[in-house]
Amino acid sequence: MTQKLPSDEFKTELSWEEAVSRYLEDHPDYFLRYPDIVSRLLLAHETGGKAVSLIERQVQVLREQNQTLQRQLRELVNNARENDVLSGRLHRFASAMIGCTSLDDTIDTTYDLLRQEFKLDAVVILLQGQPTAGGRPELVAEDDKRLNMLFHQFSSGKPICGGKFDDSLMSYLFSGRATEIKSTALIPLGDKNPHGVLGLGTHDPYRFHPGMGTVYLTRLGDMLAHGLARHRG
Structure with a gap:
């Protein structure tokens, strides 16, 4: 006769994938509440052949554009920081010249x-x-x-x-x-x-x-x- 595990012990037996699957099943609105996560997921859209569906291609393009914008933003932030450092050095140089x-x-x-x-x-x-x-x-x-x-x-x-x-x-x-x-x-x-x-x-x-x-x-x-x-x- 098999003995049933308590619910808490049963949960510990689940793999991470099973736990995530169950969580998403219990919270079907999860991706509506956190839409930014969708852009980072890899989701295949089956078309029955080797062709890539329009939806999948659009998602790929949007993901690439997002990565490009993030890289450009990092470059702008780095440039701004470098300019701040240079401005500070020039200010100290100008003050020294005056003295x-x-x-x-x-x-x-x-x-x-x-x-x-x-x-x-x-x-x-x-x-x-x-x-x-x-x-x-x-x-x-x-x-x-x-x-x-x-x-x-x-x-x-x-x-x-x-x-x-x-x-x-x-x-x-x-x-x-x-x-x-x-x-x-x-x-x-x-x-x-x-x-x-x-x-x-x-x-x-x-x-x-x-x-x-x-x-x-x-x-x-x-x-x-x-x-x-x-x-x-």
């Missing part, structure tokens, strides 16, 4: 902030004009032909970004560290008639590339140009 009291202070502050805040491996500032009394290497003489040639590359007034430039230019910009730099951004200091160049270098070959946006780089150059102008004769 600088001399040309040397401006240059030193720029080096420190760009390396620390912007995580750059190399920073160089090339300015047109006679060197200061301290003989800073960042200030080059007025007749520096290479710098004047570099100015002509900023015909659009926008920064130039890319991988490694030609070896002679890389050596001119970064001297002994030229071989370490894998991508570079060159930013004109000054709008139509630049009086200097801000060079940024990094070991990351994908950090700067020709197709990237240059809005923040342009703002960075403008802030530095104004900061330098306050202390130059």
Whole structure:
């Protein structure tokens, strides 16, 4: 004689699939209350052959569109977060420029902030004009032909970004560290008639590339140009 299990014990004998099936049978309006779950289910619609039914195809298209929109939303959120971080860094840079009291202070502050805040491996500032009394290497003489040639590359007034430039230019910009730099951004200091160049270098070959946006780089150059102008004769 078989002994019947109590209802609670009987439920524990059910498999997960059986439990889910029974739950759905007891709650036939479940998918009406949670319609978003339907879009994530894989439901075959039999047609008796190899052809795919119109309903199944429509569901597939809607699911693909939903996945695309979710991916685009994640990208927008990530971009917004990155922009917030960059905006904060630019704000701190602008505040630091305001607090600088001399040309040397401006240059030193720029080096420190760009390396620390912007995580750059190399920073160089090339300015047109006679060197200061301290003989800073960042200030080059007025007749520096290479710098004047570099100015002509900023015909659009926008920064130039890319991988490694030609070896002679890389050596001119970064001297002994030229071989370490894998991508570079060159930013004109000054709008139509630049009086200097801000060079940024990094070991990351994908950090700067020709197709990237240059809005923040342009703002960075403008802030530095104004900061330098306050202390130059």
